[in-house]
Amino acid sequence: MAYFPMYIDLEGKKVIVVGGGKAALRKINSLLYFGAKIAVIAPKVCDDIKAIKGINVHESNVALDILQNADIVVAATRRPEINAKIGTYCNDRGIMVNVADNKELSSFLFPGVIVRGDLVVGVTTGGNSQAVSKQIRNMIDRMLPEEYEALTRKMGAYTELANVNIKSTALREEALDELVKVALSNKCVLDDKKANKVLDKYYREDAARRNA
Ligand SMILES: C[C@@]1(CC(=O)O)c2cc3[nH]c(cc4nc(cc5[nH]c(cc(n2)[C@H]1CCC(=O)O)[C@@](C)(CC(=O)O)[C@@H]5CCC(=O)O)C(CC(=O)O)=C4CCC(=O)O)c(CCC(=O)O)c3CC(=O)O
Ligand SMILES: NC(=O)C1=CN([C@@H]2O[C@H](COP(=O)(O)OP(=O)(O)OC[C@H]3O[C@@H](n4cnc5c(N)ncnc54)[C@H](O)[C@@H]3O)[C@@H](O)[C@H]2O)C=CC1
Incomplete structure (x- = not known):
């Protein structure tokens, strides 16, 4: 079955990213852009992630229990069995989780994203x-000038x-279109x-219809 695109307010949401490599980096940047509060846990976190301002980095192994505190979890370690454990732990507890190498255990996927202000x-x-x-992202990106913001x-x-100001639903829709x-x-x-x-044209038409 195809996936439903659900738009989520990430502002202030607690996200724990387990893994500190290339895959984690791209996901962190994406989540950070939309206002999430991010903690990264991995024995070795790459310099590009350490250089990001405003995130918490913990260089250690992950204890699964800590994931209970998260709204959203991302498992992006190089170890498939650890990623899977994280996925199962979160799924059992209803915590939203993306497992970088395991679509079946992921409750959501990362999309390609085009942003023009609030138009996403x-x-x-x-x-x-x-x-x-x-x-497709690159095609749409070229189609949408920045004026859309x-x-x-x-x-x-x-x-x-x-x-x-326009009481009639049909007229209102027409005006906005x-x-x-x-x-x-x-x-x-x-x-x-x-x-x-x-x-103005639609306000007058709306008033005329109401008075008719
Ligand atoms: C299932 C999914 C899970 C998820 O992440 O939610 C997933 C899975 C995997 N990706 C892998 C590799 C890479 N992914 C990218 C890039 C993107 N990947 C994204 C999404 C998704 N990737 C989800 C499904 C999306 C869908 O269904 O359409 C995008 C859209 C969003 C984003 O992640 O930002 C972003 C688009 C680019 C853009 O818009 O610019 C690049 C870089 C590139 O191509 O330039 C590489 C190369 C290597 C690298 O960079 O390390 C591998 C390892 C494969 C291997 O090991 O060979 C797996 C695991 C697997 O396939 O098992
Ligand atoms: N979804 C996506 O967009 C992508 C997914 N992938 C997948 O993501 C996974 C990771 O890929 P990369 O980031 O390229 O690997 P990487 O080698 O750059 O980074 C792996 C990270 O995992 C951490 N790690 C290793 N053992 C750990 C443990 N026991 N506990 C916690 N963290 C641990 C390492 O410290 C390192 O930070 C792979 O399974 C790969 O298939 C890879 C590229 C893109």
């Missing part, structure tokens, strides 16, 4: 091929306005004057 696209092949994910933010504000179209016809930049003109 995640790509997975359900563990079939990280090479395909990388390819500001557009997303602005549309957040206009959506709130429309929710208050039109705002996006206006932006797309202008290199993804939404001009506020044009936006307000569009909204």
